[in-house]
Amino acid sequence: MAIPHLRDAAQPVPTGTDLRPEPGSFRDPANQVFHAGQDVLRALDETAAAHWRALAGSDFFPPLLATGKVCGTEELPPGTAPERWAAMLRHERIPFVSHPYEWSFAMLRDAALLHLEILRAALPAGFTTKDGSAYNLQWRGTDPIFIDVGSFAPLREGEPWAGYRQFCQTLLYPLLLNAHIGVDFQPWLRARIDGIEPDQMGRLFRGTRRLLPGVLTHVHLHGSVQRRNAGRSTAVVREQLRDAGYSRELALATVRGMEKLVRRLDHQPPESHWVDYQRTCGYSEDDRATKERFVTAALASAPRRRLVLDLGANDGRYARLAARHAGYVVAVEQDPAVVDRLYRTLRGEGERRILPLVMDLADPSPGGGWRGRERASFAARTGADTVLALALVHHLAIGRNVPLPEVISCLTALAAPGGRLVVEFVHPEDPMARRLLANKPDGIFPDYRRDAFEALLAAHGTVEQRLELPSGSRTLYQVALGG
Incomplete structure (x- = not known):
């Protein structure tokens, strides 16, 4: 049973020594999931193999595969399975695992x-x-x-x-x-x-x-x-x-x-500031247009990206731009109401390249389950080719009291080796930054300065492009990160 989403079955079949157990697949001794390179494999014992073959030969299961409602699956040739297993399946690889x-x-x-x-x-x-x-x-x-x-x-x-x-x-x-x-x-x-x-x-x-x-x-x-x-x-x-x-x-x-x-069942959350952020955020039309051109150029200036993270995605404006230049975009936003609205809109459009997720980046998903490894942390699942962090740094550094070096270390760690960071720095005199600082003790953020920010970027990679927005209170950076 050949599935379009799978690799060519004629490619080499992994050997037992190549297999890495999936930490979240150990509770069912009859079938367990392994990884080998980019392959996702499932080993079956005699009973599970018999169930699989009956399933594959049923009338109801092939249509579920054909419509993509069940992940693409095929049985590998006899003799592929390691010792003690009766059969081996190869699954479609999910673009990004979420919880x-x-x-x-x-x-x-x-x-x-x-x-x-x-x-x-x-x-x-x-x-x-x-x-x-x-x-x-x-x-x-x-x-x-x-x-x-x-x-x-x-x-x-x-x-x-x-x-x-x-x-x-x-x-x-x-x-x-x-x-x-x-x-x-x-x-x-x-x-x-x-x-x-x-x-x-x-x-x-x-x-x-x-x-x-x-x-x-x-x-x-x-x-x-x-x-x-x-x-x-x-x-x-x-x-x-x-x-x-x-x-x-x-x-x-x-x-x-x-x-x-x-x-x-339905849930219509109350309106929040973030639901209408594009209208209330204070960008001028010149700022907005300049920012979009910069982000588009940064995304288009490199070979097509496999994975882009849009952190603080809000209504998905920049996730949509990224989807034109990437195989897959994960759009992360803290407010469940904003994510829900974005999801409903994207689903109505049949969008398959953008995955919206609810997450507080100051408290991202940790590892969980058995020994803290059964469900991988957000950081362990990323490795993005490009990380977009637009209008985000000031919320973490000022709003959540995260030291600026920690913010930059976190953002760069979410990228793959040799990846790219597109980041926006909101100057202390910007109206939004002043609003956040107004609720903080005087002098608590002495290092929240553009020169300190640029020095941190330089320590993590090479600043390829820099652009101050027309308002003069925000600067955009395109950074090639060290391998």
Whole structure:
């Protein structure tokens, strides 16, 4: 089964000594993910290999591959798999790996809907998914992709969906928090890799909140059933469900009901300063036009970039410019409302080259999960060819009290060796800088000066271009970073 997104299968197949285990793939001993160069590989034991071949030969699975809803996957020739493994798959490489706590509300909802759509297609064909985790989904721009091919397994009659609890904890409950009580879910998911427990949700949804859509069934009833069955084995629970008449048709009806619920959930956050930043930021038309020309020239002056980071992306104005000159752009913004609006706009346009993410750059995503390595930190996932840091430095250095040397070290560390930094310095006399400084003690930032900033840039690379905007209070730099 050849998939267009994969490398030519005629290319050399990696050997066992080339394989590097994926730190986030160790919980299922039947199939594990490895990396070899640019290849993403999945090793299967005898049972998992049999499940894969049945899956590949089914009627429902190939259309999911063809439409890109499941990541591109093909089986490598016999004898490829290392000792103890029965088969080896090669997967499409995702342009940039992100985590659910970096997504906006609409992103999480669309990821949940794709998961349910896939399960709804699998059940009538006699398959289910063993997992329901949000981490089984990734993005190609604004298109969600299901990546855990090893999660598919034959369905046993009378067996409930094994992934239901994970789906609730990492997808449904975060959506309910945002939609029903306006609480941002990102900190909750970042704090717990397994998501939000039913008992935690239950304490938040008491009184009349119990009657909100989805709460009584999927929070309170789920929590009650979970407590009642805590001491029983899976086999006993399965037998009880079978005796009670639980069937494939009932499972399918449950999935359809869940889909209807998730589709109805929505969250319209209150307006914030950042939502309308392009109008309120104070740039003159001359400044804006000059800045766009500088950024465009910087992006166009080098060979086509594989990955560009737009840090402090706001409404995506410069991410869109970058997408004309790069294979992929990750647009990072702190405000979930701004990211949500950008995502909805880009998705409506069918944009596959820009991935918007929610992240506070003064507190970026750390490593998480088992030994802090199961989910890689933001810094470990970057290595961009170009980093855009426009109208950002003053917010970190003055607004968040991060010393200027630390700011520059952070920005340059996000680039690949030999990469490029396009950065804007807002002078202390700029109105925005004065506004930030007005809330700080006098003299707290003696080194926030243009000469000190330029010296730091020179220590990290070569300043290739420098341009002061017409207003005279902001300067743009194009820096070739040291290898």
